[in-house]
Amino acid sequence: MDSRDLRIDQARTSIEFLGSDAHEYLPHLAVDCVVFGVHEGDLRILLTHWTKRDRWSLPGGFVRNDESVDETASRVLRMRTGLDDVFLEQFHTFGSLDRGHPGADRFVSVGYYALVDFSMATPTPDGILTDECRWWNLCGRPDLLFDHDEMVARALGTLRLQLGTRPIGLTLFPDDFTLPELQRLYETVLGRSLDRRNFQKKMRELGILTRVGEKSTENSRRAPYLYRFDAEKYAEALERGDSLAY
Amino acid sequence: MDSRDLRIDQARTSIEFLGSDAHEYLPHLAVDCVVFGVHEGDLRILLTHWTKRDRWSLPGGFVRNDESVDETASRVLRMRTGLDDVFLEQFHTFGSLDRGHPGADRFVSVGYYALVDFSMATPTPDGILTDECRWWNLCGRPDLLFDHDEMVARALGTLRLQLGTRPIGLTLFPDDFTLPELQRLYETVLGRSLDRRNFQKKMRELGILTRVGEKSTENSRRAPYLYRFDAEKYAEALERGDSLAY
DNA sequence: TCAAAAGTGTTTTGGTTACACCCATGT
DNA sequence: ACATGGGTGTAACCAAAACACTTTTGA
Structure with missing residues (x-):
């Protein structure tokens, strides 16, 4: 997909464009993504800013006729971060009667959460409905549109439960x-x-860490050691069913 | 709802009737239920038999415009068992591209699992697409239509995970x-x-059981004791966060 | 009297929790 | 020198796992 197509595709993801291209999407169905990343030791999530409403929401999109719901989630993630092949998993479907834009059609949303490399992501708004897309510290994020605060809470609950198995x-x-x-x-x-x-x-006992060296002191008094995950041993530990939960 | 209305409502839940009453339902969206019960010590699930195909599937239904997805699941359960107010919880949404009846529209399904009192349920087919609805032993059930075998497996996985918290x-x-x-x-x-x-x-140590008496020997050599759950203490234990998992 | 199912308590073990001291560095 | 953050080991505790014998009753 070249950049022009990408642009068009992004536009089509916005609700205003569902009218003209309605036949390309499943009506009443959407996907929203809670994208987690870490920076400076803090857990962060990706939010998009709605131009007209001057409010923030989770990045989301609609399900095309020719893609699975999982693929929709991948596409949304790719469009907002440029990332592909990242950890992405469904956590809950939200189907209350009052969901959807006020005055507009009711929508059912499938919620996904993603774990991404903060430094590799390039947050990108769709440029149509939203004019900004950026990371927010999880604690310190603004109140979100729709029922997205509940979505974040639930995604976090899922993350908590799965801390030991993912x-x-x-x-x-x-x-x-x-x-x-x-x-x-x-x-x-x-x-x-x-x-x-x-x-x-x-x-240390899990045996999935490799000590790399000493951290050049940045903000602490004593320099902590640097570690790196040993991807193979990490995978083996998960395979064995070792609990990596604290 | 009197019995005639119920009949009509049941009919409308069947796919053939979506054509005429399409405006009453969200298109492309369905709900399927894995209904668990216990009888004679065995875990069982409720299945419906498709007249024309001579195959079995999970009971399911479509989402009305005027009900939440959770309410759809309740309604499906009520129509197939007569039961209301039972444990019913969403476990996964199935959105592959190849879902749906061959040659017909593609469908996304929200999967729910229910825990019901076997002796209180009266299995009822819709009488339109399906001519039979009955319990099957979980081990010993037939191969199911669509991706319903995967749904059962996943519902069981969820049940396993939640054994200690529900x-x-x-x-x-x-x-x-x-x-x-x-x-x-x-x-x-x-x-x-x-x-x-x-x-x-x-x-015994959980303190949520009351011994009722001796079981009149039916099929065993030595008569086992009969117990009953103490609903209040059970609720308190869950409240406290006691793990009831083995 | 013997085989099959049911009831009960003790020991071992492994993982989680609690806890105290020394080290490095910037102020 | 001292305040701040970082690294490490040990003892206590608790919950899960392993394990053996006795009771009942139908065949």
């Missing part, structure tokens, strides 16, 4: 990181503080 | 039962055998 650490920390950084992620997802000693012991 | 025992065993019966349920859901001593100890 490659969450590996996906959100593809590069070097320090154990305090990783611990902050776990604490954010779990919503409670963890004991530093126990956390480090457990992570 | 009122599964209480809902599936509303009346008296024996601990070996309860253990068989756990073993079926978990797909592995459990230690009798540990199982009984754990269940």
Whole structure:
């Protein structure tokens, strides 16, 4: 798809364009994505800003006739971040009667959550309905449009439940990181503080980390070590069914 | 709703009737239910038999304009079993491109699973597309139409995960039962055998069971005790977050 | 009297939790 | 020197797993 086609495709994802191209999409059905990333130790999510309403929402899109719902989610993610082949999983479908734009048709939304490499994503608004797309710190995000606050809460709940069975650490920390950084992620997802000693012991014992070197001191007093996930051992651990949950 | 209206409503749930009353339903969207019950110690599911195809499928229905997707699931369950107010929860949405009746429109299905009192349900076919609706032993059920085998597998996986956090025992065993019966349920859901001593100890220690009396020996050598769930204590245990998983 | 199913308690073990001290560095 | 954040090991505790014997009753 060249950039012009991409542009058109992006436009078609916006609700105003459903009227003219309605036959290309399944009516009343949408997909919304909760995209997680980590930067400076904080868990962040991707939001899009609606020009007219001056409010924020999750990135979303409509389901084309010729694609599966999973593919819709991939497409939405690709259009908003440029990323492909990332962790992306359905977590819940929202079907209340009052869903949809006020005065417009009622919509059912399939919610997906994604785990992406923050540094690889290039947030891109559709340029039609939304004029900005950017990362927000999960704690500190604005109130969202529609029922998207509930979606975020539920995505986070799913993430919490699956912390032990999905490659969450590996996906959100593809590069070097320090154990305090990783611990902050776990604490954010779990919503409670963890004991530093126990956390480090457990992570070390899992045997999925490689110590890379010392971190050149940036903001801390003593320089923490840098680690990297060993992708193979990580996969083996998941395969074995080892719980990576804290 | 009187019985004539119910009849009409049932008919409208069938795909052949979507043509004439299409404006009353969301197109391309359906709900399918995996209804679990227990009888004679076995875990069973409710299936409907398609007259023309001579095959079995999960009970399902379409989403009306004036109801939420959750309400669709309740309605489907009510029409097929006569039951209301039962445990009913969404577990996954199926959106592959190849879903739907061959040659007909493509459909996206929201899957729900229900836990019902076997003895209270009166299985009822819609009488239009399906001429029979009955319980099947989970192990021993026929191959199902569409992707419904995958749905059952996934519903079972969800049940397994949620065994410790939902009122599964209480809902599936509303009346008296024996601990070996309860253990068989756990073993079926978990797909592995459990230690009798540990199982009984754990269940007793949870403090949610009341011993009712001795079972008049039916098929066993020594008569097992009869128990009943204490609904209040069960609810309290779930509230506290006690794990009821084995 | 023997085979089959049911009831019960103890020991072991492994994982989680709690907890205290020393190290490095910037102020 | 001291305040701040980082690294490490040990003891206590609890829940799960392993395990053996006795009781009942139909054949």
